[in-house]
Amino acid sequence: MENSNENSKGLTATALIAMIFTTVFGFSNVPTGYLMMGYAAIPWYIFAAIVFFVPYAMMVCEYGMAFRSEKGGIFTWMSKSVNTKYGFMGMFMWYTAFIIYFVNVSTAFFIKISAFIFGSDTTSAWRLFGMGSNQTIGLMAIVLIVLIAFIASKGIKNVSLLAKIGSGAILLVEVTVIVGAMVVLIGNHGQFAETISAGAFVKSPNSHYTSIFGTLSFAVMAISAYGGIEATGGLVDKAENSKKVPKALMGATIAITASYAVLIFCLGMFLNWNSNLAVEGVNLANVQYIVISTLGSQLGNLFGGAAAAPIVADWFTRFYGLACACMTLGSITVFYYGPLTQLIEGTPKEIWPEWLVKKDEKTGIPVNAMWVQTAIIAVFLLFISFGGTSADAFWNIIMLMTATAMTIPYIFVAGAFPFFKKNNEIEKPVVFFKSRNSANFWTVIVCCSISFSNVFTLLSPAFNGDITSAIMQVAGPVLFAFMGLLLYMRYSKMKKEAGK
Incomplete structure (x- = not known):
């Protein structure tokens, strides 16, 4: 076990910041926000940080530090604060949504590779062994996932290394955009491409987002741009110096919020919304490449x-x-490692087969569980790639079902916080919320912001006449919750029988 400890420890404050930044910050949210709202995206990103990201990050930090000597991440937080059933339900719904995330990101990865090699997305023309492009990308995605699993199975240091590479790439893009934008601004004698005015920070130049309904839809997008911090918050036990964790977490939080605001402002230095974006062919899928180009x-x-x-x-x-x-490599590796280890290490071992939870002696990682996770993702990829139109329809349903389910666990984590604060038996070495009233107030704010996002996401397709999509988005959390409940009921039954 000495080897296990040595290999599992070793996250420096810098590595932790890198992992947080890589998993939460998405540069694509910058051009997307500018396309949807122009400068008016800035106050909404700041507002989303105030009502969700900053208080949620503080909660995550308090949880992580209080349970820094225990494994299990968000499951431990919720189960110790409320009860085991509550913790398992929240944990299971959180984990299942990541499976869909892996399928998505592994296929989209090759669009980025194509942009690097060819300067544009040519994946629709890729062919291997006489197969079509969908089958080719599907098989390549499986190879990528297997490679990620192999790297992650070798320990936290490999994960943190890729996270550092990912955060370094993000930083390089940020610096390039900021410096490049300022050079263009100087070259244009201080003339912004998009005129600055008080109204520009309030009203969107995009006619689709000038109504209350349109503005609210962007508010939902702004809140979702900050998700994922709990995946790294559960790795506090891997930190070399736990005393530096709060500063690392809050430093990353401030950096991410500032990055969104500063970068959107910089886009206005060289991008005129009407001339560059309000043209045929520009959409949410390709706007990030158009901005850089x-x-x-x-x-x-x-x-x-x-x-x-x-x-x-x-x-x-x-x-x-x-x-x-x-x-992508940085974020997917962190997510490939974090949620799974929290699920296996935190939840009651009796829920899972013994061989599944067995850990590698050198790294302390549940390698068997990681390869089972890989097999499940591979099956999804094979089905989608080779299943034809029926598989596409099935996948669209899965995507809709996951859209809301991904954020429901945030409510579980935040909802357990007042119980965590109330429990005086839990040692709390870091305290951001000094009183129970402040903890309760911000819990309500965070839960309401997430609930509002989910309700609006559900109502949006219904208002547009797409009742099926709205139903599927409701069905996702219900289905995942039902699956988690069955597993927990099986565990409870086994526990009762063992007690007899």
Whole structure:
């Protein structure tokens, strides 16, 4: 067990910040926000940080530090604060949503690789062994997932290394955009491409987001841009110096919020909303590449004239594709390791077969469980890739079912916080919320913001006449909760029989 401890410990404060930043911050949220709201996205990102991200991060930090000597992450937090059943239900719903995340991100990864190699998305033309593009990408995604599983199975240090690479790539993109935008601004004699005014920070230039309904839909998107911090908060026990964890967590929180605001502001230095984005072919899927390409084009034109503009734009797109691929590798490895280890290490061992929870002697990682996770993802990928139109329809249903289920556990975690604060038997070395009233107040704020997002997400398709999508989004959390309940009932039955 000495080896296990040595291999499982070792997260420096820098590594923890890198893991938090890589798993939470999404650069794509910057151009997406600008396309939807222009400068008006900035106050909404700040508002989302105030009502959700910052208080939720504080709760995660208090939990993580209080239970730093125990394994199990969010399950331990919830079960010790409320009860085992509550903790398991929240934990199981949180984990199942990540399976769908892995399927999505593993296939989208190759769009980024294509952008790096070819300067654009050419995946629809990729062919291997006479197969179509869907089958080719599906098989490549399986290879990627197996590779990620192999790296993650070797220990937390490998995970933190990829997280550092991912956060480094994010930082490089941020610096490139900020410096590039300022150079363009100077080259244009201080003239912003998108005019700054008080109204620009309130009203969206996008006609789809000027109504109350449209603005609220962006508020939902802004809140969702901050999800995922609990995946790394559960790794506090892996930190070399637990006293530095609060500073690392809050430092990352401030950096992420500031990054969204500063980067959106910088886009206005070189992007005119009407000229560059309000044109045919620009959409939420490709806007991030258009933004980077436009920056490259303007820098090229500034220093090399019209002939250099498309060349520099192409290289900027390739650079961004490589950086995005590194970001993806960093975040998927953290998520591949974190939720699974919390599920296996925290929940009652009697729920799972003995061989599944067995840990590697050197790394302390439940390797068998990790490969089972890999097999499940591979089956999904094979079915979607080779299943034809019926599989596509099935996958669309799964995606809808997962959309809401991904955020429900946030309510579980936040909802347990008042019970955590009330329990005087739990040692609390870090306290952000000094009184129970403040803890209760911010619990209500966080839970209401998430609930509002979910309700609006459910009502949005219904208002547009798509009742099926609304029903499927409700069915997801219900189904996952039912599956978790069956597992827990089986565990309770076994426990009673053992007691007899």
